[in-house]
Amino acid sequence: MTTPGFQPEIIQLIDAGAIFYASHSGGKDSQAMYALMCQHIPSDQIVVVHASLGEAEWPGVIDHINATISHQLNVVEAGKTFLEMVERRGMWPGAQHRQCTSDLKRGPIEKFIRQDMAKRGGGIAVNCMGLRAAESATRSRRSPFKANRRQTVKKRAVWEWLPVFNLSTAEVFQMIADAGQKPFWAYEQNERLSCVFCIMGSRNDLRHGAEQNPELYRRYVQLERNIGHTMFMKSGQPIWLDEHIGIPVKNIEVAA
Numbered sequence: 001m002t003t004p005g006f007q008p009e010i011i012q013l014i015d016a017g018a019i020f021y022a023s024h025s026g027g028k029d030s031q032a033m034y035a036l037m038c039q040h041i042p043s044d045q046i047v048v049v050h051a052s053l054g055e056a057e058w059p060g061v062i063d064h065i066n067a068t069i070s071h072q073l074n075v076v077e078a079g080k081t082f083l084e085m086v087e088r089r090g091m092w093p094g095a096q097h098r099q100c101t102s103d104l105k106r107g108p109i110e111k112f113i114r115q116d117m118a119k120r121g122g123g124i125a126v127n128c129m130g131l132r133a134a135e136s137a138t139r140s141r142r143s144p145f146k147a148n149r150r151q152t153v154k155k156r157a158v159w160e161w162l163p164v165f166n167l168s169t170a171e172v173f174q175m176i177a178d179a180g181q182k183p184f185w186a187y188e189q190n191e192r193l194s195c196v197f198c199i200m201g202s203r204n205d206l207r208h209g210a211e212q213n214p215e216l217y218r219r220y221v222q223l224e225r226n227i228g229h230t231m232f233m234k235s236g237q238p239i240w241l242d243e244h245i246g247i248p249v250k251n252i253e254v255a256a
């Protein structure tokens with residue numbers, strides 16, 4: 001197995017009493033990251049936080065996180081849901097400008113870290129995320145450890161760390177198995193997990209999401225028709241979600 005990135009800087013931060021915030025989505029990478037963190041970081045220096053996407057995420061994800069961690073789970077939410085955000089903008093987020101990630105995940109977690117640090121009277125915070133280089137070319141170019149200068153102020157130093165950055169998919173599943181755990185049940189068919197209908201989801205995952213969550217699927221398909229903007233393109237042309245994945249939806253009102 002690739003040696004996970006516990007470089008000297010991380011050891012120094014542990015010794016300096018930094019608080020490591022595990023951003024836990026409920027997905028396999030978060031689950032492996034948490035298991036890895038618990039092996040090397042004192043328990044009282046770990047805080048677990050989940051940015052809930054509410055109706056947009058797989059039902060049961062929060063229960064799954066709670067069943068696989070030994071810390072209290074902090075659940076944070078943005079002041080709007082994914083579907084409200086799309087409805088207000090009249091368009092879906094794109095892969096290049098993922099407003100969904102920044103507004104619904106990153107923003108609420110950074111806010112939580114600021115508040116938690118304030119309660120502690122300041123200190124060092126390490127925002128830990130389960131992103132991996134193998135996921136995409138864009139992700140492979142990220143730095144697995146860096147200062148977050150935007151969030152750093154006089155009394156609060158904030159770092160960002162990707163503990164499982166160098167792990168392969170097989171190694172992630174192995175790490176979960178080694179912890180005596182299983183990944184969320186949807187991985188029996190899904191390649192990735194987070195929003196049931198992710199703007200970057202594979203057809204396989206979208207189809208599985210629709211089969212398991214037909215009412216939510218109907219709402220996504222209806223919203224596409226309402227705003228006249230599609231989540232996906234095919235050969236440079238917009239394609240409705242139901243046509244994209246080939247699962248028809250009944251009772252969809254199509255504006256004349």
Ligand code: SF4
Binds near residue numbers: 104
């Ligand atoms: S899972 Fe996909 S749709 Fe959901 S917030 Fe992340 S990028 Fe956006």
